[in-house]
Amino acid sequence: MHTRRGLLRSVLGGGALLLTGLLTVPILGAGGAAPPPAAVAGIPETPLRAYQAAGDYCPGLRWELLAGIGSVETGHGTTNGATADPDTGEVTPWIFGPPLDGSPSVRALPIGRWLGWWGLPGPWQQAVGPMQFLPGTFTAWAIDADGDEVANPHDLDDAVMTAANYLCQGANGEIADERAALLRYNRSDAYVTKVLAYADALASVAVPVNGVVCPVAGPVSFIDTWGAPRSGGRQHKGVDMFAAYGTPVVAPVAGRAEQSKNSLGGLSFRLWGDDGNFYYGAHLSAYSTAFGEVKAGTILGYVGTSGNAQGTSPHLHFEIHPGRRSGDPSSPVNPTPTVAASCSAWRIGVGLSGGD
Numbered sequence: 001m002h003t004r005r006g007l008l009r010s011v012l013g014g015g016a017l018l019l020t021g022l023l024t025v026p027i028l029g030a031g032g033a034a035p036p037p038a039a040v041a042g043i044p045e046t047p048l049r050a051y052q053a054a055g056d057y058c059p060g061l062r063w064e065l066l067a068g069i070g071s072v073e074t075g076h077g078t079t080n081g082a083t084a085d086p087d088t089g090e091v092t093p094w095i096f097g098p099p100l101d102g103s104p105s106v107r108a109l110p111i112g113r114w115l116g117w118w119g120l121p122g123p124w125q126q127a128v129g130p131m132q133f134l135p136g137t138f139t140a141w142a143i144d145a146d147g148d149e150v151a152n153p154h155d156l157d158d159a160v161m162t163a164a165n166y167l168c169q170g171a172n173g174e175i176a177d178e179r180a181a182l183l184r185y186n187r188s189d190a191y192v193t194k195v196l197a198y199a200d201a202l203a204s205v206a207v208p209v210n211g212v213v214c215p216v217a218g219p220v221s222f223i224d225t226w227g228a229p230r231s232g233g234r235q236h237k238g239v240d241m242f243a244a245y246g247t248p249v250v251a252p253v254a255g256r257a258e259q260s261k262n263s264l265g266g267l268s269f270r271l272w273g274d275d276g277n278f279y280y281g282a283h284l285s286a287y288s289t290a291f292g293e294v295k296a297g298t299i300l301g302y303v304g305t306s307g308n309a310q311g312t313s314p315h316l317h318f319e320i321h322p323g324r325r326s327g328d329p330s331s332p333v334n335p336t337p338t339v340a341a342s343c344s345a346w347r348i349g350v351g352l353s354g355g356d
């Protein structure tokens, strides 16, 4: 028997691996410093964790799309006052859709061999669980995401990962057209429009993944250049996040932010996070007025080319130093896995070279 938390961490690692091909484990998980994702944008913590764990299940699947389905289907598993057990992920009382009994605009699907399947009473089939699967569809694509040896359609972890598997048509699939993928889930244009609108709205707010908000609030591209050679014999100690000049740069976590001007970094910021980690960002074109105590997602400045980035494409040089509340932040770790997870909604292309 595994603990749910441990398995979800390994699932997150696997998702990141699919995204970049470079990653092994989420860095911030190692120090235990990152807080669990809080309830955000009206999504309770347990479904949020399930959606984020299943994002990037295949290329083209963003976790926000799964959240859109969960929102439209059952309000993230809250139909009729249901709630999710934070340890098992199971939603109780069990949720069932209306009987598919052939009444006007409803298909007629007799229960047949599914009588009693996860509580189905018959005589008609009903959609089951927080992601509202028909029994045959769930069974065909089922994944036991939390490793309790049962693929349970009432379990958010299993249901959401199964939805990812179905949307992707398998782990080796991909989603090139979100609308087409969603139409397979539910053949209704109105439904698909609703899910996409929810997903797009969610992508436009600062939602932490593994406790960290994407520090660039707009389309961004980056690759893993950790340790790459830089001028003066230096090694690259961060990630260069390329974005349009003037794109907002936001606090990745809550904490105390201060402005820091230096010849290499230009207009840069230092942030002592409430999560116990230190964050550094450089080459801003301008600062905002919001320094001091800031929330995650607070705009600190704007992407630019200041310091030694003059002549490069505009980018944010971004560093994470675990466990540094104050003093000399001298021990950064590769921030690429963290931003790859947090920035999936904004990420375009695989990145540019030539940062600093």
Ligand SMILES: [Zn+2]
Pocket: 236, 238, 239, 240, 316, 317, 318, 355, 356
């Ligand atoms: Zn850099």
